[in-house]
Amino acid sequence: MPEPEVFAAYAASIAERLDFDPSLSRRVRQEVEDHLWESASTTKPNSAQEATARFGDPQVLAAEFATVWLGQKTRNLNTAAFLLVLALLVIMKARLAWYGFAQWPLPEEVRSVGAAVALVDVYAFWLAASLVVVGWGLIFSYRATMSPAALCRRFRNVVNVISLSILALIVSVTCDVVLTALRLIGRDFSAQVLIPMASIAAETGLIGVLILKIATLTIRMPRVTTLLESDTPR
């Protein structure tokens, strides 16, 4: 002792398994190395290998870190989806209030089409909201004693449910675009026209942000899944 290369290699063996999130990987590497050096200087183990053995199996520890990471990411995603549903509800209600205030009813000739599209809009929106609630249910019904592999499947299901919710919201916003277009047909361009158009742009932008979040998580998911679904006892 000291054998810096043994500590560095051990810390790297955990950190490399966590490379799906570079900042987590860096943080864990530094914490582990600091711990091993402190342990070596305080308790004077017989060898660096003894110090690393006392720390634990790198695969098991990396799986524990990955479980915490995935749990946090899925909770954040579900919260973001919940806030998105809430924001879209407010925007849709505000737009309808604006139509009432500006007295912009649907033209008579497209009213039946409008009613059908509005029906699809409502069902798609509430389907999306229900799926977000299902996501919460999946998150809060997990037990801490579940194996990393079972937790991984659970969190992956949450991501799938939120993805379905986003699909339903895309349908809902597409219906909003159609309904807005039906109301704007034949109207002269004015500043008033910008209000519903801006609300649609806001809805699209918010959905885009969530799609980006899902895509980021989905890209990292295979590495996490490989780590958690390998045979790690808990």
Place this chain on the structure above:
Amino acid sequence: MLKGHLDLIVLAALSERPAHGYAVIEAIKCRSGQTFNLPEGTIYPALHRLEQAGLLSSRWTNSESGRRRRVYSLTRDGRRALADRRAVWERFAGAIGGLLGSYRHARA
């Protein structure tokens, strides 16, 4: 069994002062009379999880040897959670103590 109480143990170990991971493990060993001798690495995922739950906060500092070190401390929510869990534990321990006491009494 210890794993189910790990969060309470870590919160309690940090209740006196902020500490880095190694010091948390030492505090657990010392305050439990060497009874809880966990694999040292298991404490770190727990620290990360408690931080994400808002019960701990952490920051980098420099140790005396110049190495960067993550120091954890209880947040206000963490202190509240510790008080709640301590109360639950004391009720539980009291109840079990009562049961075992009467069991011993009956055997005697």
